Amino acid sequence: MSDKFTTQSFLDAKKNNRKITMLTGYDYSMAQILDGCGIDAILVGDSLGMVVQGKDSTVEVTIEEMLYHCKCVARGAKNALLVGDMPFLTYHVSAEEAVRNAGRFIQEAKMNAVKLEGGRSMADTVRAIVRAQIPVMGHIGLTPQSVNVFGGFKVQGKEERAARALVEDAQALEEAGAFAVVLEAVPEPLARLITEKVQIPTIGIGAGRYCDGQVLVVNDLLGMYADFTPKFARRYANLKSTIAEAVGGYIGDVRAQKFPEKQHTFSMSDEVLEKLY
Numbered sequence: 001m002s003d004k005f006t007t008q009s010f011l012d013a014k015k016n017n018r019k020i021t022m023l024t025g026y027d028y029s030m031a032q033i034l035d036g037c038g039i040d041a042i043l044v045g046d047s048l049g050m051v052v053q054g055k056d057s058t059v060e061v062t063i064e065e066m067l068y069h070c071k072c073v074a075r076g077a078k079n080a081l082l083v084g085d086m087p088f089l090t091y092h093v094s095a096e097e098a099v100r101n102a103g104r105f106i107q108e109a110k111m112n113a114v115k116l117e118g119g120r121s122m123a124d125t126v127r128a129i130v131r132a133q134i135p136v137m138g139h140i141g142l143t144p145q146s147v148n149v150f151g152g153f154k155v156q157g158k159e160e161r162a163a164r165a166l167v168e169d170a171q172a173l174e175e176a177g178a179f180a181v182v183l184e185a186v187p188e189p190l191a192r193l194i195t196e197k198v199q200i201p202t203i204g205i206g207a208g209r210y211c212d213g214q215v216l217v218v219n220d221l222l223g224m225y226a227d228f229t230p231k232f233a234r235r236y237a238n239l240k241s242t243i244a245e246a247v248g249g250y251i252g253d254v255r256a257q258k259f260p261e262k263q264h265t266f267s268m269s270d271e272v273l274e275k276l277y
């Protein structure tokens with residue numbers, strides 16, 4: 001039996017009350033490590049615009065950049081379900097364009113599914129992509145590609161109107177055929193209500209304890225993104241200080257001529273060497 005985690009596994013997990021684990025990943029080495037740890041899904045998130053490229057938001061990330069990272073991740077992962085995050089403006093103009101772009105994630109970059117931001121307004125687009133046999137993960141709440149509309153990265157759904165809208169968004173995505181939905185930065189009780197109201201699994205990030213699964217930006221979990229740590233992230237390691245220690249050791253050793261040593265070097269025959277002098 002294959003250990004590959006599939007979109008069907010997502011639905012089974014919710015039925016069996018087994019929490020789903022997802023992390024972002026942006027390159028081959030990290031994908032290999034995460035996959036080896038038994039993570040259920042790897043999201044090649046457009047958050048790479050911030051944590052890899054150092055930009056202020058995700059809106060500048062292009063589809064070519066996303067596909068490059070997806071290809072790297074796909075080479076490193078065997079069992080995890082691979083989800084490619086569709087970047088800003090690659091699914092908004094028309095359903096046709098959305099299907100073509102979603103297809104590139106599957107066909108060129110070996111992803112198993114795509115994720116896109118938006119609820120009711122994206123339902124027809126989700127339907128079109130699903131009709132093309134491409135699994136779609138929804139994403140509502142704090143949708144970072146809307147940063148210029150929100151006026152910042154802010155918690156969503158605190159007022160009645162906004163909360164009702166998010167419930168309807170989740171239901172519209174389910175009805176459109178999405179296999180799961182990310183809830184980002186919404187109050188815990190609202191995430192709980194949405195999780196009860198839909199049959200598809202909810203994957204929370206800053207959405208509390210009652211979602212069917214959790215996702216985090218891997219750099220936040222590892223403590224290797226210095227700009228900010230969202231309130232909802234837990235640091236399981238401080239790789240920034242681990243790296244600083246290692247690099248400090250290297251700098252000191254090179255300056256003190258303690259590295260490299262003989263075992264790190266290549267030799268050549270004296271006969272050849274004599275001719276050079």
Ligand SMILES: Nc1nc(=O)c2c([nH]1)NC[C@@H]1CN(c3ccc(C(=O)N[C@@H](CCC(=O)O)C(=O)O)cc3)CN21
Pocket residue numbers: 047050051058144153154155185217219220225228229230231232
């Ligand atoms: N490293 C990283 N982690 C993320 O979780 C993440 C990204 N980057 N980039 C894309 C989006 C943007 N996200 C963000 C960005 C900022 C906050 C933040 O500063 N939140 C504040 C308060 C928010 C408010 O004012 O309501 C916090 O204290 O968590 C949260 C999520 C989540 N995503």
Ligand SMILES: CC(C)C(=O)C(=O)O
Pocket residue numbers: 024043044045046047048085139182184205215216217
């Ligand atoms: C934080 C997750 C859900 C995301 O969309 C990303 O990493 O881009």
Ligand SMILES: [Mg+2]
Pocket residue numbers: 045046047058085144
């Ligand atoms: Mg994203």
